[in-house]
Amino acid sequence: MNPTDTRAYRQIPGTYVFDGEHCRKGYALNMFCKSLDVDGNRATFRADPVGYLDTFRLTDEQRRAVLDRDWLAMLRLGGNIYYTFKLAIFDGLTMQHVGAAMSAEGMSVDEFRAMMIAGGRPVEGNRSIEERSHG
Structure with missing residues (x-):
């Protein structure tokens, strides 16, 4: 970057x-x-x-x-x-297989599917690189 x-x-x-x-x-x-x-x-x-x-x-x-x-x-x-x-x-x-494989958490397809049904990844810590640098 x-x-x-x-x-x-x-x-x-x-x-x-x-x-x-x-x-x-x-x-x-x-x-x-x-x-x-x-x-x-x-x-x-x-x-x-x-x-x-x-x-x-x-x-x-x-x-x-x-x-x-x-x-x-x-x-x-x-x-x-x-x-x-x-x-x-x-x-x-499937797209779920690819999404799970791309997950930093190394999720299974079932875990990825459940996360998406529950609303996706949490926003905390995922907003910006700058946000991470401020703790």
Whole structure:
């Protein structure tokens, strides 16, 4: 994070806003994910994930995040949740699976679902980075 960036959303912990900068950063990653809309591409990726990823200009970090299915890293590296979810669907996962996997608490799918039904994460400590620094 750039400490001189004045955009307020940069101060919200765990928030990866898909702005122009993020879009440019994640273009290749998102195009890979979008490619999974096509049945033939899914078959090629299933047969040779590394070889298929070679056809996209992914950074080493993006490639590792895809292969490890590190959902949160994909978002940090420019992934758009709607595109990265295509990879989750490829794996037979639901949005609850991905949400639980991205949780800092390492929640199970059932725990994540219960938290969301109960109203989501608590606001305390999650408002801004500045708020955390003031105790």
